[in-house]
Amino acid sequence: MVVAMEQWATEEQIAAVIARLQEHKLDVHRSTGTSRTVIGAIGETHMLDLQAFEVMPGVAEVVRISEPYKLASRTFKREDSIVHVGDVPIGGKEIVVIAGPCSVESLDQTRRTAERVAAAGARMLRGGAFKPRTSPYSFSGLGEEGLEILRTVADEFGLKVATEAMDRTQIDAVVAYADMLQVGARNMQNFTFLRELGKTRIPIMLKRGLSATYEEWLMSAEYIMAGGNHNIVLCERGIRTFETYTRNTLDIAAIPVIKKLSHLPIIADPSHGTGRRDKVIPMARAAIAAGADGLLVEAHVDPDHAFSDGVQTLNLDQFDELMGQLRLITPVLGRTIR
DSSP states (O other): OEEEEOTTOOHHHHHHHHHHHHHTTOEEEEEEOSSOEEEEEESSOTTSOHHHHHTSTTEEEEEOOOSSOOTTBTTTOOSOOOEEETTEEESSSEEEEEEEOSBOOOHHHHHHHHHHHHHHTOOEEEOBSSOOOSSTTSOOOOTHHHHHHHHHHHHHHTOEEEEEOOSGGGHHHHHHHOSEEEEOGGGTTOHHHHHHHHTOOSOEEEEOOTTOOHHHHHHHHHHHHHTTOOOEEEEEOOBOOSOOSSSSBOOTTHHHHHHHHBSSOEEEOHHHHHOOHHHHHHHHHHHHHTTOSEEEEEBOSSGGGOSSOGGGOBOHHHHHHHHHHHHHHGGGGTOEEO
8 A cells, every 4th residue: 555645744744654554564665756755555454444544644645556566566656766877867868778798708899899889878888797598508608707897898988887697696796896787587587586686775677577477577576676675677678479580579568568557667678679680770769769768788899709699789880870860769759868
């Protein structure tokens, strides 16, 4: 359930509502926006008398949340959330582009890629140090050496770092080097892992599972938020359908639907969403037009010889082209881009 306070509600009135909810052994979460404070209560709320809270001083309205996800719900927080990755805001007016290679292969490869994507307007550097591969014989990343390369190169070109942790044992290392921790599609419902991430405060990029529904995706976000970490950016990266021409089917409809259901920012990954280099730019345009707050794009200095996912990776001239096209689109949508 959600208790929305009046704009003029005092701290004493807010504290009184919180104390009353805690008397009922509820898990209470406060969210203060630009205009009002909203208090979310999670637990056995079905027996509560809503009118007893509606008449409390400073209370504007009390609403039961029907969705199974509470903290991630638009009902809990009506204003769009903005997740700050250092000085990079995701979810505001600016479209944020996160770009880089699928895998960190070497210092030279990462530096040359980072230099170009930064010059083109990317705000963050992506790259895998730990790689979840379908085959155990495929390149699975450089590990901590890869994290060190990402941090060194990102600092050199003024970028923030987004990279994946595959399990609980990798969280501390990623937190030590990165600015944003990515949860891959295969881990979206690894609930033990999600609970551990809830104990951190690093921004989380939560990719949609291969066949996950919107509700399942938001419930995974709920696991992290229930632990106290509300810094979550959702990432639509394509789902499995009957179509085999593309690697996955990028669900553009997910973007406006999630915007309606949740206050969390959402970005799109047209690289994994299509699996084809020639389809990345048009689907990136479509995602931004649909309301995405940013893009996660694979770019490489020499994608034809990349250690992983080269077929879906833009070369650096193509990345320049993408950024140029986005600069034509964003003003029409009332947004900005570097």
